[in-house]
Each structure stands twice: as C-alpha cells, then as structure tokens.
Amino acid sequence: MQRNDNRTPDQLRPITLVPDIAPHATGSVLIGFGNTRVICAATIEPNVPNWMKQQGVKGGWLTAEYSMLPYSTLDRKSRDISKGRIDGRTVEIQRLIGRSLRAIIDLQKLGQNTLWIDCDVLQADGGTRTASITGAYLAARLAVQKLIDAKKLAENPLLDSVAAVSVGIHEGKELLDLNYLEDKDAEVDFNVVMTGKGQFVEVQGTGEEATFSNDQLQGLLVLAQKGLKDLAAQQTAFLTKQLLGTVKIG
C-alpha cells in the first residue's frame, strides 16, 4: 500500500532541523516533520510563577505556549487576540507540551527560573503538536547548554530526552505520523509521547466520532514505539553535531 505522499504505513516523514532560528531566545530550532514546520524556542526568565512563591515551592518552573501563525494554514487562521480567547484545542496542546517537558526535567536544578517553551507553527500539515514536543526538547537542550556554558546553570536539569509522534487508523489501516489529509479523515487518532530511554510520558487516543477495539489499540502502540525510537535517534544525532559531541545528551 502507498500513502498519498508515497510513504509506507510505518514510515516517518523526513525530519528537518535548523538551529538558532530565533537568536534572541536562549535556545531555538525550526523543526520540520515533512511540510509541518514549527519554530520552537526556549527562553529562560529569572522568575517563577506567583503560585510557587505563595505556596513556598522550591526550584524552577517550565511552561509552554503553542500558537499557529495566521498564515500557517491554507485558509488564514485568525489570531487568538482577534478572537479574544485561546481556543480549546490550543489549550490542550500547550498543556500537553508543558507536561511532556516537565516529565523529563528536574525542576530543582533549574534554580529560581522559569523555562518558557514557545512553539509557533509556521506551516501546518498534520502533527503540529508532535513536532512541537520533539522540537521543544531540542530547543530546551540547546538553551540548557548555553546556560551551562555561561555558568548560569551548574548542571543539566534534563534527565532524558523526549519526543512525540502520531499514529492513527485511516481507511482501516494503521499509519505512523499522519499528514493533514490522513489526519482529517482518520477514524482513530493517537498521540504518544516517549522518552529517549523508552518510557511513556503520555498516551492519548481518541475515536473521532468512532470507537476502537483492544486489538487496534495494541497495534497502534507498537507502531508508535517504532517511530519514537527513530525520532530519539535523530534527536541525538542533531544534538551531537550541535554540541560538538562534548556533552552528554539528555
């Protein structure tokens, strides 16, 4: 079987990575999952949220924001501020990105700082949330290195790497890394987040006005794990090159 972009069912789209796309961020990367392209930036702020101060929680914080640039979609998408509110889908995605990154960071080692993760979609073709998480880790890792090099952090607070991929059932077939045309008609849609060491961080699967059996669930989990192993390897290769092989990944 061929997919609409000639991939096999268990094949990722080509991953592209441009480091330092936003030089004023502490770390940044432009990640591409095929035609889906997301600016991922990590910025350190010497402050923590008020609730941490009030509750006396020690250490730092990590928070994520996700947004689609108005020209990222084929029909122009209004800015959130024009509508006066963030839509429900955006809220879900930015909460997911935040949880995924917090699962692999030791906030105690961040000091009294907030690490802001910003993911702005430049071009949307399915999988913007999984590309965001995968790129956000890289931006965070680059930011951490810059802070270590500048003696602003004593050690790397990132305990592992993290990446995400979508799997789904489209026209009855189990597919890895769905593009927009596949995604919009998928009967079942999963997003799976996993660390470089192979631990799950998040499993989210939804029947889109449909349901799925236990067998289908198991098949999709296997497919996702295959894709995530590949993504983790590509993350390591990128960071090894960027950081000159002199630092330990993750």
Added chain:
Amino acid sequence: MQRNDNRTPDQLRPITLVPDIAPHATGSVLIGFGNTRVICAATIEPNVPNWMKQQGVKGGWLTAEYSMLPYSTLDRKSRDISKGRIDGRTVEIQRLIGRSLRAIIDLQKLGQNTLWIDCDVLQADGGTRTASITGAYLAARLAVQKLIDAKKLAENPLLDSVAAVSVGIHEGKELLDLNYLEDKDAEVDFNVVMTGKGQFVEVQGTGEEATFSNDQLQGLLVLAQKGLKDLAAQQTAFLTKQLLGTVKIG
C-alpha cells in the same frame, strides 16, 4: 493491601444515582462515585451551531459543559466568570465529555437539535470527569426517552452506552477509580472511556512529572476494562428501573 477507604485495588467506589434532580432539564441525574457527586443534565434546544448551518452539515449536534460549583472543593474555588476565563483543565474535560457522548450518538437521528450536556460538580473527591461522563450518558438516555414519549424524536439516536473510569499508579500500586487523596499523589493517571459493547472511545494516560513502562500501561488497561464492565452493568440496571423495562437500553 487496603486503600485509605478500605477498598481493594480493583474495586469501584459505591455508585449512587438520583434521577430527575433538575426537573426543568429534559433529562437529569445526580451521580455519585463515592463522595464525588455531579449534577448531570441533558437539555434539548431546537437549534444547531452556526458553523453547521454555514457548512450545510445535516443533523443535530451535542455539546458539553463542565463546571465545578465553588463549594465543591475543600477550599472554595472561584467561579470561571470571576476569573474572566475558563481554565485549561475545564476546557480539556468538557471537550472529553463531548467527544465521549458524540462517539455513541447518531447525530442524524437528532434532527435539527442540539443536545446540551451539563455537568456541575457538587462535591469533588477525585474522578469528577469519569463520573460526569458516566452520568451524562444516563441523563442523555432519560432525555431521549422523554423526547420519544413526547413524539419529538422518532427513534433513539444513542447507539450504545458509554462510561468512564480512572486508573492509576499510586505508591507503585495499580488502582481502580482513584479518590482525591490517591489521585493527587498518583505517579500515573489514566482516564479510559468505553462503550457498553466494550469498544474504547478514549484512552488518556499521563505520567505526572513521571513516566511509565509498557508493562504498567498494559496492567492499567486491564484494570480499567474490568471497572468499565461493572459500570456498564450498573447503568443498565438503573435505566431498566427508570424506564420500566419497556425500552431497549443503548
């Protein structure tokens, strides 16, 4: 091993059901999962959203709203309107409730109507979203029957029943239907939504600033399926009694 409320790890909390708690709704129920109590109401409105009219989509719609009453928590929770916005957690939950119900309804059979599902938490002790989904189905089924009896619907648009339960890992043990004390310290937290016929609608699992292995994932899925079979049976028993055994469930 005993839990803090003397349940075994695979034991649900007692389910309580009070029909017709809000007589002006088309159908309503007060559902209790132990001390968690939620007013679930289904209300028919002879109208559909503007986007359906603009896009020429046929049939009806179902939308859900979830809210915690200010006195449902041990520390008073501000109303959404006082804060001027719905928080991210609420958005996620009401989207989940909506998707869960839409997975089992044939919207074509609703006519040009919207079925509003409202879930207002009266007392929160963990599992408010799973109790909401489980009760929302019952409210919807009672509403449908009233509409059929009043000749406002020709046939039952509900194709199956639906229920939800939480499972999680707490102090290293896999538990069914976590209460608040268990939930707030759980390492892993899953919400699983399933139909009466045993099909999955949604699987959402998160490591709370932690991760989980494939073996743990599999154990939790088995536990959830056990609890969901039990919940489906209790839903059937309740509806059989309410609807006098004269109508087909689901």
Added chain:
Amino acid sequence: MQRNDNRTPDQLRPITLVPDIAPHATGSVLIGFGNTRVICAATIEPNVPNWMKQQGVKGGWLTAEYSMLPYSTLDRKSRDISKGRIDGRTVEIQRLIGRSLRAIIDLQKLGQNTLWIDCDVLQADGGTRTASITGAYLAARLAVQKLIDAKKLAENPLLDSVAAVSVGIHEGKELLDLNYLEDKDAEVDFNVVMTGKGQFVEVQGTGEEATFSNDQLQGLLVLAQKGLKDLAAQQTAFLTKQLLGTVKIG
C-alpha cells in the same frame, strides 16, 4: 379567588429544606419555595478583600454570588462565562443578597475571614432571589455553628435572622410569593427583606412598564410583612431541629 396553583392571595408556597446538600461547604441547604429550588452554601475563607487590607478596615467580610444553572429554566440559559459577562439582573441580585446578609451580621466577630454566600438556582419558578436570601441565612447559620463547634469562632456573629419574599399586583390583585407565571405578567413587583425581629432591610418595588399608587404600595407592604413573619417561623423551626435545640437562634 384561586391562583393558578390553588393558593389564596396571601398564601406562601410550601417551603422545603434539605440540609448539608454540599458537604464541602461550611454550611449548606437546598431550599424550595414551591418548584423554585436553590442550593445555598456558606463557605469560610481565611482572608479578606484587598480593599479592606489597604484601608485598614478591621473584622471580616461577607460577599454573595448568585447564578442560575443552565438547566434551571425551561429554555436552557447560557452560562455567564459563555457570554463573557455577568448580566445586569445577576449583578443586582447578588448585591441584594450580600447587603441583606451584611445587615444582620457583626463583621467584627467574623475575625479576619470572608464568609462566601453562594446561591445556585437548580430550578427556577419565580422568587429565586427571595428563596436565595431565605436559604442563605440558613446556610450561614449552619456554617457559623460548625465554626463555633470547631472552636474557630468564639461567638455567633449573626445578630438576627433574615428572610425575603415577593409581593406584586397581577391582574389587579395583590398576591404574596409570586410564581413564574404570575411574576412574568405582574404589573407591580416588590421584593421585601426583613429580619426575624420585624425590621426592614430592603424594600424594592418596581412598576413593570407601569406605575402604582400610594394605596397599592401600602397594601403590598402589609402582605409582605405577613409572609415574612411566616418565613421567619419556618426558619426557626428548621434550625431548632438541625442544631438540636441546644443553641440560640439568630
């Protein structure tokens, strides 16, 4: 003359009272004025508003919020947060509830606490604001007793009881405690708030796109006082039973 629910012009609807409807509140009651049913909850919060701190005002505060649950009316009512604002009627009602309770409480005796009064209408059939005030006093009294029993308050800050009732002119006749059908067509509509000792707290009377004479005003005031005496007696009876007769009412 018979009214549409067979009452005489000067007859209250049956009052129903369910204590402890919201167990996480400090005190709560589900009050019914006929088919009008309101959840009234009183919750203590160990804090006072910022303006009191800034102005150095001593003692505590009492504030009220009122809301109609979306399924309380025959046509579903949108939540305030969906409309993005509280409507004018709601603002007026919650200010009235707050003033009515503050008229009978010695805020100095509350300590540095805020007593939140929440009134959520479960079913609306006219008189939701008068039922709210009448029930709010009961919730507050139950909350105060719980705080005294827990040694969190030294003495009862409530100096008197308070209740409210509507009177109006409908088809030229003066009626007590109007239900929805009577209220929506009334020519004149009064809400009167009075303490258990017979002092007025608030008198609000409006000609609804109409006017009224001094004689009509006097007739309505007499009718309201009759109803309020009855309500005060029912409040006392309820509290005597709930508090086991061991505490002084008011």
Added chain:
Amino acid sequence: MQRNDNRTPDQLRPITLVPDIAPHATGSVLIGFGNTRVICAATIEPNVPNWMKQQGVKGGWLTAEYSMLPYSTLDRKSRDISKGRIDGRTVEIQRLIGRSLRAIIDLQKLGQNTLWIDCDVLQADGGTRTASITGAYLAARLAVQKLIDAKKLAENPLLDSVAAVSVGIHEGKELLDLNYLEDKDAEVDFNVVMTGKGQFVEVQGTGEEATFSNDQLQGLLVLAQKGLKDLAAQQTAFLTKQLLGTVKIG
C-alpha cells in the same frame, strides 16, 4: 436643625438646568442638584435591538447608559474601559434610569427607533442617579419636540413626566435629597421615582448595614413625595420656557 449646607430637613438643593449642552444629541440638558451636575442626553437611532426583531416585538425601545467621568469625584475614578468591566453600582443605576423612563413612554409611538438616554456625571456630590432620572426626562422631552418639529414623530410618546429624589436617615433624622457627606454616612437610603401625576414608578430602600422600622419607612415616603412634587413643578417650568409654552408638557 441645620444641615451641613444650611438646608432644612425637607428642603431640596437648588436645581440648575442648562439646555442643549451637547448640540449633536437630539436633546440634552446639564442638570444640577446643588453641586451634583450631570450631562443628560437623548439621542434617537433609527434601529431597534436584535431581540426585538427576533421576537417580532413592534414599536421602539429606550435604553439608558450611566457613567461617571473620571474627574467627577474628589479622587479620580478609573474609566470602566480601563477596568475592563462596568461595576455593579453602574449597572444598577443604568437599569433604574431605563425602567423609569420606559414607565412613562408609549414605545409603540416611537416607531422603529431606539431612544438612547446617556447620563454622564460631570461632578458628583450625592444623588447622581436621581439627578440623572430627573434630567433624562427633560432631555427626552426636548428630543421628542425636535423630532415632532422635524416631522420625524407624529405625536409625543411621553405619557407623563418623571423625576426622582433620595431620602434617608442620617444621624437619626429623616432628610430629603442627601448630599455626599450625608449620603455616605446615612443609616437608611431610599431612592423614589414618581411621575408628574403622582404615581410611583420605583421605590428602593436599603438599610446600609442597618435596618429600619415600618414607622421610619412611612416617614421617608411622605418626605419623598413632598420633594417629588416640587421637582415636577420645576420640570414643567423649564419645559414651558424652552418649548415656548406652545406645547403640552408630558
């Protein structure tokens, strides 16, 4: 007994009236109750609210807006838009102004028009809402005449005049038309709205963290009626002069 501005207890402050203060309005007046000064403008708009169109209600509409200019108070008051919301007091007042004017207008005779009543307080010294109602009637009457003269209205839709005054109990004494210093410390505060023919439109009385007896209520109503008779006479005199005695008042 002398009051702080040397009036007797039953004496109004001097009324000042400047016609046509805002020439682009259909009708306008600057009204003064002593140092309280309010710009009252009536503007016709050839349109009715959407709810009237949707419900098929015939005739016109009248709506009122009230605002305090930031420099009207001794300490500068933030604009509503700076705070992002209209405060509760403002909402109550503009609803009161609207109801008061609607009580004396035959909306059928307005045609498919909205009569906007705007009251902007230029200087606040107590009684801004009663001055607003009293001046709003005059602005409306001037606007009506201009529309009749321009053949845009066939006949006068105003069935009567309307005015308002405050009465209250301050240091135990019953006073008419309270200024700011009296109002802020008053134990009981009433606003009474009455037509030129002596019919009540609205009676609103509140114990300010206090209560009042039936005798006090009766005394205040007598005092208010005396002041309202005087205000109606002054309204008539002003309009007679402005409209050259050629038209019937009210």
Added chain:
Amino acid sequence: MQRNDNRTPDQLRPITLVPDIAPHATGSVLIGFGNTRVICAATIEPNVPNWMKQQGVKGGWLTAEYSMLPYSTLDRKSRDISKGRIDGRTVEIQRLIGRSLRAIIDLQKLGQNTLWIDCDVLQADGGTRTASITGAYLAARLAVQKLIDAKKLAENPLLDSVAAVSVGIHEGKELLDLNYLEDKDAEVDFNVVMTGKGQFVEVQGTGEEATFSNDQLQGLLVLAQKGLKDLAAQQTAFLTKQLLGTVKIG
C-alpha cells in the same frame, strides 16, 4: 477662495475657553475649536505607575486618556465599554496627547505624583485631538497653579506651553485647522504639535489612500507653524487672565 465656513485657508476657527468646567478636577477647561468642544481635565493622584516603582524611576508621571462621549457625533457612538475595547484611533490619540504633554514637563518636579490628563469630547467637528492637546495644556497649567498655591508643589514643572493644530490638503488646497467636512475628504492630513517657544514636539502626516510630494510637505509645515503661533498667543492671554497676571506662563 472661501471655505465652507467662510474662513480663509490660513485662518483658525474661533477658540472658546471656559475655565473650571469640572470643579472636582485639579484643573479643567472646556475648549472649543469652532463647534468642536472638549472637556479637558488635569487631576493629580499621589501615586506613580507600578513599572516606575519596579524600575526605581524617580519623579512623577503624566498619562492621558481620550474619549468621545456617545452624543458627541451626529450618529451616536457606542461607548468603549459597550464594545469591550478601545479602538485603535483612540489609542493613537491618547498616546499622542500624553507624549505632547510629557515633552514640556519636568517629571522630576512633579514629586511622586501622577498627573492624569482626561479629554472627553462633548461635540466633534474635526480636530478633536488638536483641541484636546491645546486644552490639556491649559488644564494642566491651572492644576499646577492650584497645587503651588496649596503648597503641594514647590515650583512649576511645566517648562513651556504646548498646542496642536491640523493642516491638510483638501480639493488640492492647503488648509489650516480642518473642520469635519474638510477633514473627512482631505487627501493629506497632518497634525503638528509645537511648544510656545516654537520647537516641534510631533509631526504626523498621512496620505489618506494617497501620497504627497516634498513641496506639499513644506507648504503644510509653514501653514501649521503660522496657526500654532496664534494658538500659543491665545493660550497665554487666557492664562494671564485666569492667573491674574501674577504668575509666569509656561
């Protein structure tokens, strides 16, 4: 050539000035540029913005707000709060007023105070922003004198006077001080702000869906400077009279 109001191209409209229009402001004036009339008020507040405190900036602050009263235009204009936001034009104007006044004030000499400038348009006939700036200076100067007289300021922080005027090209002709009919069809529209000593504070020129040459630009600048010299003289004359010639202007 005659203009629609019989002025020559380089002639200002008549300036009218009513002092103390809002007695609760520290200083105020009602300024008229022909039929354009603006209430300008300056109010002192013993506080500075939070950003000044946080950044440790010394001295005071000056901030301006501009608003059009709903009845200032021939078609009623909705209040900002009704639309929920300040429109872009208003934002631009109030920022311009603020910058213009800050250019001539020594904020160090204001002490830890904010001088609020409020400009509310009572009647709009073109040039509301230039009338606002010209009147705002006068209100500020009156306010400063009151504060000096009350020993609340040691010396005059105003280093110069400031005024503003519009110039533009209408039907190919260069005109000074455009009224509404001229302004709405102008091809080029300039607002020029200048001090009494003849220094520019702001030059803003726009081709309204058109462009302009360097020659046209130069002609308009000459015309503006002529009008601004005249305005400065009228400001001085007014202040000399108001302040009894006993104080130094600017």
Added chain:
Amino acid sequence: MQRNDNRTPDQLRPITLVPDIAPHATGSVLIGFGNTRVICAATIEPNVPNWMKQQGVKGGWLTAEYSMLPYSTLDRKSRDISKGRIDGRTVEIQRLIGRSLRAIIDLQKLGQNTLWIDCDVLQADGGTRTASITGAYLAARLAVQKLIDAKKLAENPLLDSVAAVSVGIHEGKELLDLNYLEDKDAEVDFNVVMTGKGQFVEVQGTGEEATFSNDQLQGLLVLAQKGLKDLAAQQTAFLTKQLLGTVKIG
C-alpha cells in the same frame, strides 16, 4: 564618526531577503534589516469586512496585523492573548502598515477579496515597523503575482512600491536606520514611508520627551529620502530576480 555597528551616519544596515518563508501564505518573505528579522506574509481571503458590505463599498480591502513573537526580544515578551489585549504600540504599528500598503494599491482591482498582511517579528533590533512595511510590500507583490498566474486576478492592483525607514537624532547626530541601542536613547525619532516613485506616504516624527527645531526636521527628511531611494532599488532587484524579469515591478 563611527556608529556602534561601524556604519556611517547615512548608511543602511544590510538587507536580507528570504522568499517563501511561509509556503501556505499567498506570498511571503523573511526580511532582515541587520539583526531585525520579520516574517512578512500576504494572504488572500475571498471576503470583505462587514462594514464594506453594509455601506455598499465596492472593491476589496487590505488589512495588516503586526506582532512580536515572544522570543524576539532579549527579555521574553508576553503574548498579547496572555495579557488579554493588544498594547497601544502594536495598534499604532499595524495601523501604519495598513495605511502604507493601502496608499499604493487600487482596491477596486482586488475584487471582493481581502489581502491580509501579517508581520511577525522573529528578532527585534530596532526598526521593526520599517522592516515590516518594506517586507510587506514584497510579500504582497509575490502574492499578487501568484494570483495573476493562477488567473485569480486580471491585473496587478499595486500602483507603486513602498518602503519605510527610520531616522533620528542620537547624541546630537542625525542617523539613518537606527538599531535598538541607538533607538532607545534617541532624542528624536522619525519613521518615513515613501513610494518607489518618491512620493511621501507618511511622515511621523516625535521628540522623545524632547523637542526639535525646524532645521533638524529638514535634515532628517533629507537623510530619510536618501535611505528610501536605496531601499526601493533593493526591492526592485529582489523582485526582478524572484519574478524572472518577466513582469513589470510596482
């Protein structure tokens, strides 16, 4: 004299241009003025604003939105939606961009379409508004060509090119194209917008808590015109290359 980046006073920063940065936009470019980098996108939408429909205005519309990405500044800048409002500076800039483009477009030739101009700052180092206008023209020109090639437009509605540059006085010297360090301390700051044919579109000059003489104004205008001639030449060169020399520029 050397500037902090070694430029002469009348020297532009290097201009960089990356076409098609956002492939889902109709036309797009990443423009750099030195380290200032802005994503400029032009997107066609087959619709016009409601006010045009209501007023029966023919032709199309052009509207611009400007935003700074949170990581574009050295200290992270909150998103507008997080603050709930667009700040005044952003409003001014997006209105300026819109006016500048509308000055050179024949809206009649756009058909019933809106051309959206989006400018998102990726890196801010002074001159973000002038880079935005300069790049927005290029994005619009690329979009127009794509629409002509796709037979969606019959002819080019752009009548001329447009570009913008800043000039200012810093430490007493007149400088062209200020970078951030120069801009933040400048005494006088001008933005000048000009067409390729040398006509002014907009001149905006402000003394930043300072003033400027007529001589300084004239010197700055000369400097701006020099820079704008250079920018226009670079725009032509870029478009000639992108559009293969087969189409007429402007």
